[in-house]
Amino acid sequence: MVPLVPLSFGCGWTSAGGYGIGMNQNLLFAAGLGLMPPWKVVDSGLKQEGEGAKHLYVDIDLESGARMPCPRCGQACALYDHEIKTWRHLNFWQHATVPSARVPRIKCDEHGVLQVGVPWARPGSGFTLMFEAFAMAMAREMPVSALARLMGEHDTRIWRIVRHYVAQAHREQDWSTVRDVGIDDTATRKGHRYATVAVEVDRTGRRPARMLFMTAERTATSVGEFVSAMPAHGAKPGQVQMVAIDMSAACQKGVAEHLPSAQVVFDRFHVMKLAGEALDEVRRQLQREGANLKGGMWALRGNEARLCPEQVEVRRQLCARHKELGRAMALREDLQETWEWLGALSAEIHLRQWCSWAMRSRLEPFKKLARTIRQHWKGILAFFPHRITSAAIESINSIIQTARRRARGFRNFENLKAISYWMAGRLDIRVPSAFTHPI
Ligand SMILES: [Zn+2]
Known part of the structure; x- marks a missing residue:
């Protein structure tokens, strides 16, 4: 990975030491960044700091004599002073692009001295909107750590972008139609x-x-x-x-x-999970009593259709050798059939028969499950009219x-939450710029 030039000295402002090659190139970069007058590119080129990799600098300034609107009242105001700021933009070929600009403060007669925003970045962000849009699109497709490496950025900075846009979109999410x-x-x-x-x-x-x-x-x-x-x-x-x-x-x-x-x-999922646990309990009890159930832990789990032929064979042999296991397996499979009935009434009849079988099974974990099911009768059968x-x-x-x-695990819950919302929350994220592509 080629190390990229840190932002702190990425600025090419005043073109000292650059390789700027003329006006057409500046117009090209202005178009690429979506700049509109009075903003213009005044210089651009490749630059190398020390032994570091080359980066593309793009120096942006206002046309001379430009007045800027007051952020509060919109009144065109004279410029008061300025500060040179830099941003990280997308790569141009293999080079990191680092736009920098003289960002002015205006002096409004009514509102005093105020900072002017720039159209290519959010206030306070060290990235251009296009970079942020790209990072958001990629973060849904690949690990953020890999994305950070690819872009030559620290992953905490990428996470900050993700959390910002996700939090904003989630805050505005409409739940009024949720039933x-x-x-x-x-x-x-x-x-x-x-x-x-x-x-x-x-x-x-x-x-x-x-x-x-x-x-x-x-x-x-x-x-x-x-x-x-x-x-x-x-x-x-x-x-x-x-x-x-x-x-x-x-x-x-x-x-x-x-x-x-x-x-x-x-x-269904939760009831069947309990049935799986009951079967597992029967297996452990047998093991405590000295039965050899080698390979049983996995072979007894889940539906037979999901097992490989060897595991199916292990399962059948174990169930034939140990009557309790055979009974437990039959009970679990029969319980599964409850949800195959289309009508609530048929399902209820099936479940009632299952419960009385389980109570007579002499298998304590299944008797316990039957009692649990009876306690939650109405809620379990409520599945049927709508099959929610x-x-x-x-x-x-x-x-x-x-x-x-x-998110590389759960160490940072806020990161995990942000990326989960982004992947599963159907968020409407729009990077606020006329020139960014929609995510
Ligand atoms: Zn004003």
Whole structure:
């Protein structure tokens, strides 16, 4: 990687030592940057500082005698003084482009001395808008650390761009049409920390799920945090008609307190997760009793269709040798069939039969699961009329796992949150400039 010239001495202003080659080139760069009069490029060229790589300097100035509007009242004002500022722009071929400009302050009769903005950068940013637009587009496609290396920038500076635009777009996001939501937690590091995520689920399944909200930790107050954020997005808690959650006490308590009018749905995914855990418990119990269940941990997990032929064979042999395992496996597979019924009534009959079978199974983990299911009967069957599905939550979770790799783990939760919103929040991000390409 070629080291790029640090911004601090990237400025070519007054053209000392540059290789400027004339007027046409300046016009070209002015057009490239989208400059309009009275701004113009006065000099440009390649420059090398010491042993560093060459960079392209583009010196921008106002036409002589130009007056600039007061940022407060718009009155054309005389220039008061100026300061030379530099920005990082996109690369020109392999060279970093470093525009610099004499940025004036004006003196308004009414408002005094004020800083004038420049059309190619946001106030206070060391990057041009075009660079920021490029960084935002790339940050959705590749890890920020890789992007930073590619652009020869420190990744904290790129993260600052991402957080700025995401926060702005998320703040303005409209939730007024949200009807159904899924609230779930996601492991931020294997079993260590959780983040709670709220997603908008489209009942018709026509639109992809939209991540609305993400907060660190997972407690009874996480649901409250989401609900508290609603008014700022033009939404009221009462508009939420259905909420899909897991059967954890914390989540149920949160929903009962903060979304009392919403119909609670315990979705298929969470029920089947509990069934998988019950099966795992049966396996561990056998192991504690001295059974040799080598290879069982993975071979017994999930649907048979997902296993390789060797694992299927291991599973079948284990289930044949250990009656308890065979029973547990049959129970899990039968429970799965509950969700294959189209009608709520058929599903209810199936589930009732399943529960009484589980209670007679002499498998404590499945008896416990049957009791849990009976306690959450209404919410589990609420799945059926609308089939509000956890597929949306699962897809968001997989995006967060990708985001975690992009953000290099969870060390900086704000970065993770920003990139997750950017990837899954369907944000409307517009870099505010007439000359930037839309992201
Ligand atoms: Zn003014």
